Amino acid sequence: MQDRIHTGMTLEEKLDVLSDAAKYDVSCTSSGVDRKGDGTGMGNCSKAGICHSFSSDGRCISLLKILFTNECIYDCRYCVNRSSNDIVRASFTPEEVCTLTMEFYRRNYIEGLFLSSGVLKSPDYTMELIYATLYRLRHVCRFQGYIHVKAIPGANQRLIRLTGYLADRMSVNLELPTAGSLRLLAPHKSRRNILTPMRLVQNLSEENRQEIALYRNAPRFVPAGQSTQMIIGATPETDRQILNVAESLYKKFDLKRVFYSAFVPVNKDSALPVLPGDKPPLLREHRLYQADWLLRFYHFEAAELLDEDNPNFNVLLDPKCCWALRHLEQFPVEVNRADYRMLLRVPGIGYKSAVRIVKARKMGQLTFDDLKKTGVVLKRALYFITCGGRMMYPVRMDEDYITRNLLNTRDKLLGGSDGITFRQLSLFDDMNFNGVDIR
Amino acid sequence: MRQIYICTDTITGLYSALHDAWAENRDGDAGISLKGRAQQQLFCQYKTVVETEQKARRLERMIRRYMGYNTYWDIYHALLSEDCEKGTAVFRTMQAARRIEDSRRIMEHLGDQDVAKVFAMSRSVSNEAHMYEEFIRFRELDSGILFSEISPKAQILTCIADHFADRFPLENWMIYDKVHEVFLVHKKQERWALVWGGMADADALERVSENEKDYEKLWQIFFSSISVRERENPKCQRNHLPFRFRPEMTEFAEEK
Numbered sequence: 001m002q003d004r005i006h007t008g009m010t011l012e013e014k015l016d017v018l019s020d021a022a023k024y025d026v027s028c029t030s031s032g033v034d035r036k037g038d039g040t041g042m043g044n045c046s047k048a049g050i051c052h053s054f055s056s057d058g059r060c061i062s063l064l065k066i067l068f069t070n071e072c073i074y075d076c077r078y079c080v081n082r083s084s085n086d087i088v089r090a091s092f093t094p095e096e097v098c099t100l101t102m103e104f105y106r107r108n109y110i111e112g113l114f115l116s117s118g119v120l121k122s123p124d125y126t127m128e129l130i131y132a133t134l135y136r137l138r139h140v141c142r143f144q145g146y147i148h149v150k151a152i153p154g155a156n157q158r159l160i161r162l163t164g165y166l167a168d169r170m171s172v173n174l175e176l177p178t179a180g181s182l183r184l185l186a187p188h189k190s191r192r193n194i195l196t197p198m199r200l201v202q203n204l205s206e207e208n209r210q211e212i213a214l215y216r217n218a219p220r221f222v223p224a225g226q227s228t229q230m231i232i233g234a235t236p237e238t239d240r241q242i243l244n245v246a247e248s249l250y251k252k253f254d255l256k257r258v259f260y261s262a263f264v265p266v267n268k269d270s271a272l273p274v275l276p277g278d279k280p281p282l283l284r285e286h287r288l289y290q291a292d293w294l295l296r297f298y299h300f301e302a303a304e305l306l307d308e309d310n311p312n313f314n315v316l317l318d319p320k321c322c323w324a325l326r327h328l329e330q331f332p333v334e335v336n337r338a339d340y341r342m343l344l345r346v347p348g349i350g351y352k353s354a355v356r357i358v359k360a361r362k363m364g365q366l367t368f369d370d371l372k373k374t375g376v377v378l379k380r381a382l383y384f385i386t387c388g389g390r391m392m393y394p395v396r397m398d399e400d401y402i403t404r405n406l407l408n409t410r411d412k413l414l415g416g417s418d419g420i421t422f423r424q425l426s427l428f429d430d431m432n433f434n435g436v437d438i439r
Numbered sequence: 440m441r442q443i444y445i446c447t448d449t450i451t452g453l454y455s456a457l458h459d460a461w462a463e464n465r466d467g468d469a470g471i472s473l474k475g476r477a478q479q480q481l482f483c484q485y486k487t488v489v490e491t492e493q494k495a496r497r498l499e500r501m502i503r504r505y506m507g508y509n510t511y512w513d514i515y516h517a518l519l520s521e522d523c524e525k526g527t528a529v530f531r532t533m534q535a536a537r538r539i540e541d542s543r544r545i546m547e548h549l550g551d552q553d554v555a556k557v558f559a560m561s562r563s564v565s566n567e568a569h570m571y572e573e574f575i576r577f578r579e580l581d582s583g584i585l586f587s588e589i590s591p592k593a594q595i596l597t598c599i600a601d602h603f604a605d606r607f608p609l610e611n612w613m614i615y616d617k618v619h620e621v622f623l624v625h626k627k628q629e630r631w632a633l634v635w636g637g638m639a640d641a642d643a644l645e646r647v648s649e650n651e652k653d654y655e656k657l658w659q660i661f662f663s664s665i666s667v668r669e670r671e672n673p674k675c676q677r678n679h680l681p682f683r684f685r686p687e688m689t690e691f692a693e694e695k
């Protein structure tokens with residue numbers, strides 16, 4: 001299987017190169033599937049996912065995230081591994097990947113494997129290697145932990161299907177938000193080429209669900225579903241375009257997650273933008289995650305959050321606050337009566353709080369004090385609610401007035417010195433984000 | 440005179456104490472103190488509890504039956520906490536449960552100080568246990584045994600045992616709680632067990648297998664190369680992974 005000569009490369013060197021090359025892939029979650037061990041091998045999975053460490057960029061390490069190879073016949077402009085780059089190339093063997101996974105897992109370093117790859121020789125050839133690796137890991141090593149694998153666009157459908165039965169999650173990277181951008185920066189890829197395997201995985205999952213309904217013991221096809229990611233800020237799309245793309249992926253392709261990856265300039269290339277301060281657009285990425293959350297758990301539509309006049313998110317305020325400020329005519333809402341969906345739209349009320357409010361108010365009229373106990377962030381919510389017909393303080397329902405007040409109480413972080421803290425997921429406070437699923 | 444029951448800081452000890460306190464003083468004021476950590480107070484009467492499995496089991500059954508599984512779960516976790524007052528808080532919670540209509544819903548009465556305390560202890564213990572499921576690191580000894588040492592605040596070993604037993608059914612593994620001096624031992628294809636008492640053979644626990652150092656090194660390589668320099672953020676890292684866990688984690692070995 002060794003086609004190129006990798007003379008003298010130790011496993012350490014390979015791991016160094018091939019994890020370094022994989023680090024720009026943002027998704028590292030091990031969530032979405034609950035599976036006990038069956039006693040004949042090693043490993044299990046827990047629905048919420050488990051983090052095992054945190055790297056110095058503050059991201060969770062859950063999976064052994066590596067490329068099978070960083071060889072690539074393609075030349076995507078934004079990618080370190082592009083064929084025109086003169087870099088050290090390495091490839092694992094399936095055995096090496098299995099050994100690393102098993103030995104790391106045994107020591108409780110990881111929750112499983114995230115296997116991606118450059119395209120070696122051809123999509124089929126690469127997919128075959130990936131399949132061989134997973135097959136060995138599942139059937140020879142009897143590994144029952146989590147596996148997230150990339151489907152290589154253009155690879156034979158049968159191979160993708162077989163691989164999907166060995167993996168928990170499969171993803172195809174959308175890479176860039178629009179077909180035009182793809183043409184510009186990834187000349188060897190096309191939108192169609194990427195969407196085809198995505199559709200395939202979706203259809204196979206659907207078929208599999210029916211099989212399982214009939215035969216409970218039918219093998220599972222990517223039980224944790226399908227995800228994708230796109231790079232933000234390498235091309236001129238607006239937030240609105242990006243969010244619309246995400247929305248249609250959720251609706252039409254039944255994706256579990258869309259990940260957004262702030263563009264990190266690794267190549268000098270005239271087709272790529274120069275970033276202010278050479279910093280990846282982390283705040284923008286953060287806003288997109290917040291909006292994504294609103295689509296998935298708060299019953300918002302992309303078109304409500306951004307429109308032609310406001311094509312990008314506000315730097316200072318999160319998307320939900322912005323929406324509320326533009327719809328002041330719907331506020332204040334009475335928390336003792338408003339329906340669940342309306343509660344979800346109130347800044348400062350997360351979906352857990354909304355559920356608690358609906359339950360608690362059955363027992364009797366809620367007061368502002370009760371609200372606090374449900375986890376509502378009152379200093380934000382107070383401009384938008386009444387409790388028993390009264391607002392907490394007299395508030396003028398005026399966009400500028402409320403904006404000024406909201407800004408006084410939060411997002412001080414923007415003035416922070418390291419300028420990066422706003423990226424922190426803990427800031428999803430208003431959404432009761434507990435960090436579980438974004439790993 | 441207030442009766443204080445003195446017991447060891449173990450589940451059997453605390454359950455036995457609760458058992459006696461309940462039998463003798465359920466309508467009165469009583470306290471439970473831990474052996475060696477009790478402060479003598481005036482106007483109190485002290486009594487060392489005779490600890491038996493039987494009492495413990497009887498009490499456990501009673502809690503489950505009258506207070507429901509969820510309350511039992513909270514009480515069990517609370518009793519593993521490092522807080523010396525845990526026994527008394529649980530005893531008073533049991534008394535409070537008797538005063539309400541549906542004793543199974545006692546944990547919803549967070550307005551009650553003792554209930555709130557039990558709840559907080561239970562949360563903190565189960566959180567810590569979960570952290571250890573994430574952060575425990577095993578090393579392979581030359582005997583092939585996977586071994587880990589930890590310094591938890593609470594006695595979390597039983598909380599994580601099923602998790603690892605399900606995960607590594609075919610391995611011999613062992614986790615040593617240095618603070619409470621307890622081993623969690625799992626033999627290949629058998630059930631796990633707790634073993635109290637000193638180090639088996641301290642030297643043997645230092646002798647690692649031939650490949651161990653290689654995998655540690657590989658993991659450290661991975662750990663540093665997976666981080667994106669442009670996104671460096673130690674503050675966030677510290678929020679998720681507090682310093683106190685790091686001395687026992689392979690990837691931070693150099694920082695020791």
Ligand code: SF4
Binds near residue numbers: 072074083117118
């Ligand atoms: S196909 Fe993938 S690995 Fe190859 S250059 Fe494009 S992005 Fe990089």
